[in-house]
Amino acid sequence: MEGSGRPDGMSELEWLVALEEIRQLKARRDRYADAHDWAAYEALHAPDHISHNEGYEPWTSSKEMIDNVSRIMDDMITVHHSYDAEIVFDSPTVARGIWAMTGATVSAPDSPPEWSINFGYYYETYEKRDDRWLFTSRRWHKYFGTGSDGIHSPAEMPKGANAFDPDVFPGRPSTSIPS
16 A cells, blocks of 8 residues: 555654554444444444445445444344554545454344354545544455355455555545545
């Protein structure tokens, strides 16, 4: 991923604090998703958040994302693990991140037994608004998975260094994606 770790005009201490704030944002996102705490989950996202998930049209607001995610996940028990973050700052208030992710789901106890484990990456953008970091976009790319119905191959090949190019990550305003 191109870009600098610490932008001009940001001290090392400010940069380290911002990195930790984004890591905490991500940790809360995973925990709130697994707890199905949809109000807390939505509060981590900018109202104009754009979300891309394989198999769905992009969701263009945090409300639309929550409506869909809660509907999809309400009958599941989930565990999201995000790790190995690459975080790059485009300015002191705009950043991009790529997180490795493992996600597991099992059906709710009163549903037919189904399970899956998926591996892939989240490609995310963040902005600091009103003195706090928020998610402004997310793209989930599953590399592969397995489950009660067999092996899941990726719908498309993995992304490389061009993961944030507008042709690869459509829907984000070009001002938020470096060229």
